[in-house]
Amino acid sequence: MHPDVESIAFLLGAWRGEGQGVYPTIASFAYGEEIRFAALPGKPFLAYQQRTWALDDQRPLHAETGYWRPKPDGRLEVVLAHPTGIAEIEEGTVDGTTIDLTATSIGLSATAKEVKGLSRRFELDGDGVLRYEVHLAAAGQSLQGHLTAELRRVEGA
Amino acid sequence: MHPDVESIAFLLGAWRGEGQGVYPTIASFAYGEEIRFAALPGKPFLAYQQRTWALDDQRPLHAETGYWRPKPDGRLEVVLAHPTGIAEIEEGTVDGTTIDLTATSIGLSATAKEVKGLSRRFELDGDGVLRYEVHLAAAGQSLQGHLTAELRRVEGA
Numbered sequence: 001m002h003p004d005v006e007s008i009a010f011l012l013g014a015w016r017g018e019g020q021g022v023y024p025t026i027a028s029f030a031y032g033e034e035i036r037f038a039a040l041p042g043k044p045f046l047a048y049q050q051r052t053w054a055l056d057d058q059r060p061l062h063a064e065t066g067y068w069r070p071k072p073d074g075r076l077e078v079v080l081a082h083p084t085g086i087a088e089i090e091e092g093t094v095d096g097t098t099i100d101l102t103a104t105s106i107g108l109s110a111t112a113k114e115v116k117g118l119s120r121r122f123e124l125d126g127d128g129v130l131r132y133e134v135h136l137a138a139a140g141q142s143l144q145g146h147l148t149a150e151l152r153r154v155e156g157a
Numbered sequence: 158m159h160p161d162v163e164s165i166a167f168l169l170g171a172w173r174g175e176g177q178g179v180y181p182t183i184a185s186f187a188y189g190e191e192i193r194f195a196a197l198p199g200k201p202f203l204a205y206q207q208r209t210w211a212l213d214d215q216r217p218l219h220a221e222t223g224y225w226r227p228k229p230d231g232r233l234e235v236v237l238a239h240p241t242g243i244a245e246i247e248e249g250t251v252d253g254t255t256i257d258l259t260a261t262s263i264g265l266s267a268t269a270k271e272v273k274g275l276s277r278r279f280e281l282d283g284d285g286v287l288r289y290e291v292h293l294a295a296a297g298q299s300l301q302g303h304l305t306a307e308l309r310r311v312e313g314a
Contacts, residue, residue, distance in 0.1 A: 040217050045240045047220070060197050063204070065222040066238035069266065077266035079238040081223035083202045087236045087244035089264045107246045107262030109226065109234035 004044040007070045007094045011037040011046065011122075013156050015130055018055065019149025025139045030055050033149055035130075037068070045069045048078075070094055076101065085112025090120065097124035117143045128152060161201040164227045164251045168194040168203065168279075170313050172287055175212065176306025182296045187212050190306055192287075194225070202226045205235075227251055233258065242269025247277065254281035274300045285309060 001009065015035045022028045031052040038047045050064040066080035078090040078101055085108060092101035103118040117137035124130050129150050136146035158166065172192045179185045188209040195204045207221040223237035235247040235258055242265060249258035260275040274294035281287050286307050293303035 040220070043217060043240065047222070047240075049222075060200060063197070063224075065204070065206075065224075066244075067220075067222075067240035069240065069242060069268075071268065075267075077242055077268065079240070079242060079244045079266060081236040081238040081244065083200065083204075083224035083226065083236070085226060085234055085236060085246070087223075087238065087246050087262060087264060089242070089244050089266050091267060104266070105244060105264030107244060107264045109236060109246050109261075110232070110248060111226075111228065111234065 001039050002042055002044045004070055004072060005039060005046055007074065008037075008046060008068060008076065008099070009039075010097055010124055011068075011130075012039060013037065014154050015151035016154045017130075017149055017151030019052070019147055021147050023136065023139070023144075023146050024141055031061055031149075032058075033151060034154075035151060036155075048080075085109035086115055088118065090118065098122070114138065119143065158196050159199055159201045161227055161229060162196055162203055164231065165194075165203060165225060165233070165256070166196075167254055167281055168225075168287075169196060170194065171311050172308035173311045174287075174306055174308030176209070176304055178304050180293065180296070180301075180303050181298055188218055188306075189215075190308060191311075192308060193312075205237075242266035243272055245275065247275065255279070271295065276300065 019031050033052045036049045045067045048066050048068055052061040064080050064082055069077040074093050076094050080088045087107040089105040090101040091104045099122040101120045106115055115138045119135045122132045131150050134147040135143050137143040176188050176190055190209045193206045202224045205223050205225055209218040221237050221239055226234040231250050233249055233251050237245045244264040246262040247258040248261045256279040258277045263272055272295045276292045279289045288307050291304040292300050294300040
């Protein structure tokens with residue numbers, strides 16, 4: 001494993017859990033989720049894949065894919081593609097098992113819905129629960145809480 | 158399958174082959190490559206994963222991941238994440254089995270090397286060979302030929 005990725009090696013493997021979504025412009029919803037982080041030999045990043053599904057009928061909802069690039073000084077760069085037409089850079093910090101990220105670049109395809117801002121916090125607690133929250137500025141709304149979820153590791157690092 | 162993705166359904170499955178890279182600022186190189194396109198039930202996009210490796214020792218070289226969003230009028234939007242710190246939107250057209258794409262948004266992370274422009278053409282010929290070429294403007298150079306490759310389907314649609 002590349003030494004740069006050691007700071008986020010606690011994320012390696014597959015995680016599953018459930019989350020809740022809220023926003024002023026939509027009905028609240030609950031979802032199932034799987035996240036996978038994988039290392040490549042000698043590479044200074046982790047590959048990241050995420051997908052969510054409806055709890056009632058398992059139909060696919062959101063998905064994301066990209067790469068997490070930690071730096072030796074505690075900074076973290078995340079590069080994400082969304083199937084909704086968004087190509088996004090998020091940057092922030094790793095402090096122990098707490099990760100804070102804020103979007104620094106949000107590219108939109110011609111038919112994508114406008115997203116003005118995104119931020120996320122991930123935190124792994126001592127009981128092995130990975131919690132995150134996502135704040136979103138979209139649909140003319142200011143940056144505010146959108147998603148919260150709790151996941152547990154289902155496949156080893 | 159969502160009807161919007163029918164125009165690029167000829168890409169579904171896994172493709173393998175070899176390519177060559179040239180650029181004024183680097184030594185020319187040859188590489189092996191695998192590309193995968195997958196549909197999700199009812200979703201108007203294909204998930205895309207690409208990786209390349211050195212032909213001499215199989216060490217991983219580049220990788221990309223993202224989503225291809227075809228539109229009913231022949232337009233195509235592609236959302237890509239690169240582990241080099243680039244989050245990119247490419248847009249263009251699908252004409253039969255020829256796809257032309259040009260980057261319309263290139264987001265760079267703080268430590269990414271600057272990329273000013275990217276364009277690609279994919280073409281599937283009647284013998285089942287998928288050819289592409291990538292033009293790149295980076296490292297202070299103007300947009301020019303960078304990659305060419307030929308791939309064949311190794312797993313069905």
